[in-house]
Amino acid sequence: MSDGKITNATNQTLRRRPTALFNVRHFVRAGSQVGLAMLVFIVLGWLIWRGALAMEYNWQWYRVQPFFYKSIDGEIIWGPLVRGLIQTLKLASISGVFAILIGFLVAIARMSSSIAGRIIATWYLEAIRNTPLLVQLFLFYFVLAPIFGMDRFWAGVLCLSFFEASFAAEIIRGGIQGVDKGQFEAGDAIGLKARDKFRFVVIPQALPLILPPLTGLLISLIKHSAIVSVIAVAELTTEGLNLISDTFMAFEVWFLVAGIYLALTISLSIIIGLFEKKLNSHRRTA
Amino acid sequence: MTNNADQTTPQSTPIVELVGVCKWYGEFSALYDINLSISNGEKVVICGPSGSGKSTLIRCINQLEVHQAGTITVSGREVKPEMKGIEHIRRDVGMVFQSFNLFPHLTVVDNLTLGPIRNLGMSKDDATKTAMEYLERVQIAEQADKFPVQLSGGQQQRVAIARALCMKPKLMLFDEPTSALDPEMISGVLDVMIELANDGMTMIVVTHEMGFARQVADRVVFMDNGEIVEIADPETFFNNPTTDRAQLFLSQLLSH
Numbered sequence A: 001m002s003d004g005k006i007t008n009a010t011n012q013t014l015r016r017r018p019t020a021l022f023n024v025r026h027f028v029r030a031g032s033q034v035g036l037a038m039l040v041f042i043v044l045g046w047l048i049w050r051g052a053l054a055m056e057y058n059w060q061w062y063r064v065q066p067f068f069y070k071s072i073d074g075e076i077i078w079g080p081l082v083r084g085l086i087q088t089l090k091l092a093s094i095s096g097v098f099a100i101l102i103g104f105l106v107a108i109a110r111m112s113s114s115i116a117g118r119i120i121a122t123w124y125l126e127a128i129r130n131t132p133l134l135v136q137l138f139l140f141y142f143v144l145a146p147i148f149g150m151d152r153f154w155a156g157v158l159c160l161s162f163f164e165a166s167f168a169a170e171i172i173r174g175g176i177q178g179v180d181k182g183q184f185e186a187g188d189a190i191g192l193k194a195r196d197k198f199r200f201v202v203i204p205q206a207l208p209l210i211l212p213p214l215t216g217l218l219i220s221l222i223k224h225s226a227i228v229s230v231i232a233v234a235e236l237t238t239e240g241l242n243l244i245s246d247t248f249m250a251f252e253v254w255f256l257v258a259g260i261y262l263a264l265t266i267s268l269s270i271i272i273g274l275f276e277k278k279l280n281s282h283r284r285t286a
Numbered sequence B: 001m002t003n004n005a006d007q008t009t010p011q012s013t014p015i016v017e018l019v020g021v022c023k024w025y026g027e028f029s030a031l032y033d034i035n036l037s038i039s040n041g042e043k044v045v046i047c048g049p050s051g052s053g054k055s056t057l058i059r060c061i062n063q064l065e066v067h068q069a070g071t072i073t074v075s076g077r078e079v080k081p082e083m084k085g086i087e088h089i090r091r092d093v094g095m096v097f098q099s100f101n102l103f104p105h106l107t108v109v110d111n112l113t114l115g116p117i118r119n120l121g122m123s124k125d126d127a128t129k130t131a132m133e134y135l136e137r138v139q140i141a142e143q144a145d146k147f148p149v150q151l152s153g154g155q156q157q158r159v160a161i162a163r164a165l166c167m168k169p170k171l172m173l174f175d176e177p178t179s180a181l182d183p184e185m186i187s188g189v190l191d192v193m194i195e196l197a198n199d200g201m202t203m204i205v206v207t208h209e210m211g212f213a214r215q216v217a218d219r220v221v222f223m224d225n226g227e228i229v230e231i232a233d234p235e236t237f238f239n240n241p242t243t244d245r246a247q248l249f250l251s252q253l254l255s256h
Ligand SMILES: Nc1ncnc2c1ncn2[C@@H]1O[C@H](COP(=O)(O)OP(=O)(O)OP(=O)(O)O)[C@@H](O)[C@H]1O
Pocket: B025, B028, B030, B048, B049, B050, B051, B052, B053, B054, B055, B056, B057
């Protein structure tokens, strides 16, 4: 191909974009907005502090360090909040893996030509979406766990897995359906078996569509995992409850527990954001 | 099996045979009683107005669309809806789409090697070697490590042709391969197709490129309304179409 040259084209160096000048008005406006937001937070904090003062709440922040760890004879012993955090991580990561696997199978079943597969997948989705999570948890803990001999941890894991999988299934199905129909046809036309077509053609193109909403799902999984405290699985929320009944430091403990969840979900977002960036760096701009 | 252009096969053996093929989309009859037999090495151009069922017809041959009545035979084997082992038939049938349909997440060379590795069981090295040969043939070997979006439309379509050829097909289907291209890109793609025709490939080409049809086609199939209306050699078809519908179609085509 020969790209036709325009005669007397202005040299690129003469067409340099002017560098943006520092705009004082923008800076002031942005600064005042940030200041306003800060003010709202300060007022909120002050109200809570005044409220606590009015009910003569006895803040004991100096006592919280052993909630995290104790050091006995130079040996570090993790406190209840760290142990709870580890359990929460374990619970959420196992459930997350299961949820994605089950979700993938359900998505495939829903799109398959197998009538049985479609019926099962649809019934599963309807059942999960139209009953309260708490009731599902009780079903798993009081009915399925004794029948199948599971402990409370695994009852919690399976309940969360099946619950989140119903959302994962729809996310994955949406991602797969977002891939251009011509891509499926091209895969068929070069004689790929269905499995290869998914593995080498469809999934790699669906992944960038699936990943962002799946991030949201994993974050809500971490938050939803708190519900297993009602069947006394020893995760972060349960440990928080136990601490309060031991120490009566409800305010400090709930602030800490919320802060830990927040730190967890925000760092997960950041990690996945970096991963996505890396994934997209392989994609060219059109 | 992977060897194309079997020399011992007499010219008359049909490589594709459609007998009484019908296809409906819901209640809409897209193909009706299609009978067409294409012999080894033959080049057939299919033309007809938009919506006449040209794409549907060639897509039934490799079962991208399923037919509901009649039989389709490809090199002696009947293709049936939802059959097992359709990939064995598809390896013999290359297809080139109007919109290229290259795999955007794979480099050009990976686009070409995927089928041979996964379907023909070739090693990566052998598949790459074959891929480079075909890229050479369509004159874009130097673009092997680029991604499809980095190529022009004409280059992409030539990659798509090379991708189909890498499977060593016995038959090539083209569905309006040049109609999505800018005018200056068309001839490069047509040249590749003409060369392929000269090498003896069996080709079924949906196209409105009359020059190509005159130069390459053994027969022109004219379709309208899901039916084959007229089959003739290109000279006869373009100069003396026998049916009114073909005359009308040609006059409209020329008036553009
Ligand atoms: N998936 C589908 N569902 C319903 N109708 C369809 C579908 N695909 C094609 N059709 C209809 O079948 C008829 C034939 O379509 P086909 O694509 O084969 O036409 P064509 O001859 O290739 O036309 P064009 O020149 O526009 O590509 C058209 O009327 C079209 O609307």
